[in-house]
Structure formats: structure tokens, C-alpha cells
Amino acid sequence: MNIIKELYNSKREFLFKLVLVLFCFSLVILSISAYYKFIISERPFFNIDINNDGYPDLNIDFSTGKCVLNCTLNLKTPQTNINYGNGKEPIFNVDTNGDSVPDQNLMNQDLNDDGICDLNCDLNKDGFPDINIDIDGDAIADLNIDIDNDKVPDINIDLYFDKFPTLNIDLNNDYICDINCDTSSDKIPDLNIDYGNDKIAHFNIDTNYDKVPDKNKMNQDLDKDGTCDINCDLDKDGFPDINIDINEDGKADLNIDINNDKKADINIDKNKNKIPDLNVDINGDYICDINCDTNDDGIPDINIDVNEDLNIDYNIDINKDGI
Incomplete structure (x- = not known):
């Protein structure tokens, strides 16, 4: 009888220990799972x-x-x-x-x-x-x-x-720069400068391949007064910002600064596609005819040309009084 009782107690003790071990193991698993969930949430x-x-x-x-x-x-x-x-x-x-x-x-x-x-x-x-x-x-x-x-x-x-x-763009795969050439290694183009990404040299053109600009130069001071008059690069990025001569005739065509405040007033080319789209002067009198911005917010207010055909579509200023 005592032997049976001892066996029963031993079995009960074994089961108790087994349950305790399983419980502890479960706690460990839950802790590890919670830890990794925390790590993943903190560092996805x-x-x-x-x-x-x-x-x-x-x-x-x-x-x-x-x-x-x-x-x-x-x-x-x-x-x-x-x-x-x-x-x-x-x-x-x-x-x-x-x-x-x-x-x-x-x-x-x-x-x-x-x-x-x-x-x-x-x-x-x-x-x-x-x-x-x-x-x-x-x-x-x-x-x-x-x-x-x-x-x-x-x-x-x-x-x-x-x-x-x-920069240093090679158009014909001969590993020689054709446009936007940087000859001074300062990451700024200074020769055969392209405008509007049409893959054509417009400024500082090197016609005889001596790596020296000889046509439609940048930052021209025509009257020798120490101030730029044509193809003026204001932000020193190598590209002209105001008084841009796009047809190489020595006269400003785009982003014309009339009052010398270093801001474009007439024929503003916002999209840099060689076509003026704001304060457009049609007859060359330096007065806005189409897409006129009267409040200097960069948006046309009167004589608006919607179809870009140089014809006024709405907000026509009949009296030419800016209203």
C-alpha cells in the first residue's frame, strides 16, 4: 500500500514539474515574440x-x-x-x-x-x-x-x-564634349552652352574648336560700363537669366530687363523653351501685348493667350490702361 502511495505521489510531483516547465517555456516564447515585435515596430x-x-x-x-x-x-x-x-x-x-x-x-x-x-x-x-x-x-x-x-x-x-x-555632354559618342562644356573643372558650363535642352549650342559658342568662345558670348558688357547687357548670368550657374539673345543678333530676345533692376520685365520665358509666355511684346516697343502680368505674381492677368498662337482669348484690355 505504501509503495502505491509513493508511486502516486511521484507521478503527481512529475506532472506538477512538467506543467511548471511548460509554463515557464511558454513565458519565454511569449517574451521573445514580444521582443521581436518591439524590434520590428521600432525598426521596420x-x-x-x-x-x-x-x-x-x-x-x-x-x-x-x-x-x-x-x-x-x-x-x-x-x-x-x-x-x-x-x-x-x-x-x-x-x-x-x-x-x-x-x-x-x-x-x-x-x-x-x-x-x-x-x-x-x-x-x-x-x-x-x-x-x-x-x-x-x-x-x-x-x-x-x-x-x-x-x-x-x-x-x-x-x-x-x-x-x-x-555637363560635358557628348552628342555623337566620340567621347568629346559638344554642349555644356566645363573647361575649368568647376562643374559650371562655360563653352557651347545649351538653352532649353534642345541639344544646340546657343551661348559661348566655339566655332573653331579651340575651346575658346567666339560667338554669342555670355555676360556681354556692350557699353563698357561694368554692367552686363546681354546674356547675363545672375546666379552664376553658367546659364543666362536676363537679356537673353537667343538668335545671336546681339539683341536681347528673352527675359528682357527694361529698368536695370536685374529682373526680367518683357518676353519672359518661364518654361525655358525659347518662347516667351509672360509679358509678351509683339511689336518690339517693350510694352506688354499678350499674357500681361499686372501684379508681378508670375501669372498673366490681362490679354491672355490660351492657345499660344499670339492671339488674345480673354481678359482683353481694350483701353490699354492695364485693367
Whole structure:
């Protein structure tokens, strides 16, 4: 009888200990789960902003729950589906089959096996290409082309990360600058300057290829009074802002400053397409005829031309009194 009682007590003690162990184990699991939920909530895996600019940089998911752009496991640098200039499409290290391995337009390509990067080269190790950038995936550099292998871009420099070259632009693929040429290495064009992105040199034109401007020069002081009269660059970015001579006849055509206050008064080209769209003077008397802005808010108030055919459509000022 005592033996049975001892066995019963032992079994009851065993069950009690088992329940206690299971209870403690459950508490551990719940604690771990709560901890990871806290970590994930405090540091989300998707849409990570690593530079604190308010925009996602890594593991961008566009609210789908799956990484679409700049996918990474180390949460430091992108490894697959890398974008360019905050674009919304993968361009480099593209993972086509979803196995987290890059398949197309790889980063840091050494095409000739000489141990030196030739294409999509990441110089500062941030995961994004800096020189010899292949935008279209044809294994040929399109932007920030380094010609002399000094790890500095020479041709088709994209200053604004918008996939379009803005400095030292090569139009015919001969690796020689044709427009917006920077001869002083200050990242400001000073030769064959384009206006309106029509791929034509309009200012500081070099006609004899000696890298010296000889036609329609910038910042012309015609009366030698120390003040710019034609093609005046006010903000020192290399492009004219007021009194722009677009047809190379020595006279201002666009953004004409009448009262010498360094502000455009007549024939204002807001869209930079070589066509005036505000305070348009048709007859050359330096008085507004179409799309006149009477309160200087940048919006036409009277004689408004809707169809851009130089015909007034509404708000006609019959008496020409500005009302």
C-alpha cells in the first residue's frame, strides 16, 4: 500500500514539474515574440531611411509587403534591384527571378578582367554607381563616363541624378564634349552652352574648336560700363537669366530687363523653351501685348493667350490702361 502511495505521489510531483516547465517555456516564447515585435515596430524592415532625409532608401516596398527597390539583408547598402536618383524602377543588380541574386546590369563590372571596375562602379561603397553608369543595360556607359581612368567623371555628367547628362555632354559618342562644356573643372558650363535642352549650342559658342568662345558670348558688357547687357548670368550657374539673345543678333530676345533692376520685365520665358509666355511684346516697343502680368505674381492677368498662337482669348484690355 505504501509503495502505491509513493508511486502516486511521484507521478503527481512529475506532472506538477512538467506543467511548471511548460509554463515557464511558454513565458519565454511569449517574451521573445514580444521582443521581436518591439524590434520590428521600432525598426521596420521595409522603407528604411538611412540618411534621415525623410525618404525611404532601402527595402522599398511601395506598401506591398515585399521589397521592390534597393533590397538588402544587411540594412546598410542595397544589394539587388538598385534604383537611380530616387527612381521607382530597378536598374542595377536586377533580380529577375526573385532568388535574391542579381541577374542583370550588375554593379562593379570588370569587363576585361584586369581587376579594375569598368561599368557601374561604386567608388564610395554606398551601393550606388558613381562613374561609368549604364542606365539602359546595354553594357555601355551612358552617364558619368570616366575616360582617363582617374575615377572622376569626364563626359555626360549627370549632376542632378535624373538620368540625363547636364555637363560635358557628348552628342555623337566620340567621347568629346559638344554642349555644356566645363573647361575649368568647376562643374559650371562655360563653352557651347545649351538653352532649353534642345541639344544646340546657343551661348559661348566655339566655332573653331579651340575651346575658346567666339560667338554669342555670355555676360556681354556692350557699353563698357561694368554692367552686363546681354546674356547675363545672375546666379552664376553658367546659364543666362536676363537679356537673353537667343538668335545671336546681339539683341536681347528673352527675359528682357527694361529698368536695370536685374529682373526680367518683357518676353519672359518661364518654361525655358525659347518662347516667351509672360509679358509678351509683339511689336518690339517693350510694352506688354499678350499674357500681361499686372501684379508681378508670375501669372498673366490681362490679354491672355490660351492657345499660344499670339492671339488674345480673354481678359482683353481694350483701353490699354492695364485693367
